[in-house]
Amino acid sequence: MKHEVRCLRLDDKGRGIVKINEKITFIPNLLPNEEAIVKIITNKKKYAEGKLLKLINESNDRVKPKCPYENCGCHLKHLNYQKQLEYKQNKVKDILKKFGNINAKINNIVYDNSINHYRNKITLKVNKKVGYFSNNTNDFIPIDRCELVSEKVNDLIEILNEEDLSKVNEITIKDFNQLMIMINGEMDITNIKKYVDIIYINDKLIKGEKYIQTTLKGLTFNISKDSFFQINKYMTEKLYDIALNYLEQDKNKIVLDLYCGTGTISLLLSEYFKKVIGIEINKEAVKCAKINKKINNVNNVEFICGDAGEEIKKLKADKIIVDPPRNGLTKEGIKDILKINPEVLVYISCDPITLARDLKLLNENYNIEEITPVEMFPNTYHIENVVKLTKKTLHF
Numbered sequence: 001m002k003h004e005v006r007c008l009r010l011d012d013k014g015r016g017i018v019k020i021n022e023k024i025t026f027i028p029n030l031l032p033n034e035e036a037i038v039k040i041i042t043n044k045k046k047y048a049e050g051k052l053l054k055l056i057n058e059s060n061d062r063v064k065p066k067c068p069y070e071n072c073g074c075h076l077k078h079l080n081y082q083k084q085l086e087y088k089q090n091k092v093k094d095i096l097k098k099f100g101n102i103n104a105k106i107n108n109i110v111y112d113n114s115i116n117h118y119r120n121k122i123t124l125k126v127n128k129k130v131g132y133f134s135n136n137t138n139d140f141i142p143i144d145r146c147e148l149v150s151e152k153v154n155d156l157i158e159i160l161n162e163e164d165l166s167k168v169n170e171i172t173i174k175d176f177n178q179l180m181i182m183i184n185g186e187m188d189i190t191n192i193k194k195y196v197d198i199i200y201i202n203d204k205l206i207k208g209e210k211y212i213q214t215t216l217k218g219l220t221f222n223i224s225k226d227s228f229f230q231i232n233k234y235m236t237e238k239l240y241d242i243a244l245n246y247l248e249q250d251k252n253k254i255v256l257d258l259y260c261g262t263g264t265i266s267l268l269l270s271e272y273f274k275k276v277i278g279i280e281i282n283k284e285a286v287k288c289a290k291i292n293k294k295i296n297n298v299n300n301v302e303f304i305c306g307d308a309g310e311e312i313k314k315l316k317a318d319k320i321i322v323d324p325p326r327n328g329l330t331k332e333g334i335k336d337i338l339k340i341n342p343e344v345l346v347y348i349s350c351d352p353i354t355l356a357r358d359l360k361l362l363n364e365n366y367n368i369e370e371i372t373p374v375e376m377f378p379n380t381y382h383i384e385n386v387v388k389l390t391k392k393t394l395h396f
């Protein structure tokens with residue numbers, strides 16, 4: 001059945017919110033104040049999800065995206081960029097209030113105007129051609145290009161689509177000074193060999209060096225195929241600058257860098273602190289971190305491979321920086337941080353909801369000095385935040 005609706009606002013996943021028979025219904029690709037014909041796809045007890053069939057009137061904030069594909073990872077590509085930034089600024093404020101009762105100072109979102117071609121990594125599903133699974137339906141959508149990656153990667157996508165991919169399930173491409181491709185399945189690599197520097201097939205290195213390299217703020221970083229690395233090539237240095245500034249340099253202090261990945265933050269901090277200890281669970285990432293320490297001639301950083309929640313119990317530090325995955329910190333982890341009692345705690349988060357939950361607990365002992373949203377993921381609903389917390393002083 002079709003319904004005529006008017007969009008009230010966007011939800012935290014960038015979908016338009018409408019009411020159908022008083023039930024909240026989420027419609028992807030619909031913008032505030034737009035009127036449209038929609039249909040319901042899933043009807044749950046408390047809410048429904050629908051599909052936009054036809055726009056009756058268009059918002060002035062709507063833009064025609066370069067990308068022709070629907071329901072891919074770019075949930076907001078049809079919204080003009082200034083409005084995307086406004087949406088994210090408000091979203092951070094609303095979520096922190098709703099899930100953490102946090103009213104702290106939120107700075108203006110930090111961004112770059114490179115809203116396309118910013119990703120240094122893409123994972124593609126394969127079904128004869130490369131593509132993705134549609135957000136709503138899980139249907140496979142083949143693609144010829146993606147606006148978020150470089151033209152170099154788009155040329156590779158074109159080459160791949162000419163090949164017989166019938167025995168391939170998934171392909172991941174990393175794009176730094178060189179191109180690395182990781183193929184899950186089997187294919188003839190004669191043609192892509194000429195174009196790609198590093199090739200893995202089913203985790204086996206077939207061509208090139210084991211690691212791909214990049215530079216950040218004058219340091220060189222080796223990255224292995226499975227190690228995490230910040231995906232926005234234009235924004236990573238800006239993100240780290242904010243975090244380094246929040247930590248307040250001090251040559252007499254020891255810093256703990258929890259969830260340190262390939263050691264980027266630890267090594268960038270080394271110049272400004274007495275010692276830095278990085279903790280990371282991914283063995284390959286720690287291997288990279290140790291190589292990165294060596295190639296950058298850094299002596300005052302130690303990397304420990306292990307669960308941050310376990311390793312922290314054995315350590316002491318003056319300051320702590322955490323950059324956990326989307327699910328944030330554990331209650332136990334927060335208790336352990338409080339036991340160490342750092343004078344400054346910097347929290348980098350890629351999920352405002354888990355951040356709000358964690359800040360609520362930390363706020364009992366720590367002041368939330370300021371929060372800076374950083375636009376690491378243009379055209380999507382995702383937003384990164386950096387938070388500075390300082391120890392509350394007791395007044396007698």
Ligand SMILES: C[S@@+](CC[C@H](N)C(=O)[O-])C[C@H]1O[C@@H](n2cnc3c(N)ncnc32)[C@H](O)[C@@H]1O
Nearest residue numbers: 228230259260261280281282307308323324325
């Ligand atoms: C968001 S990334 C941050 C990496 C790094 N700070 C950077 O900027 O590149 C989170 C990292 O936490 C690591 N990780 C996940 N669970 C962990 C755990 N329980 N203990 C330690 N590290 C963990 C992941 O492997 C990943 O490298």
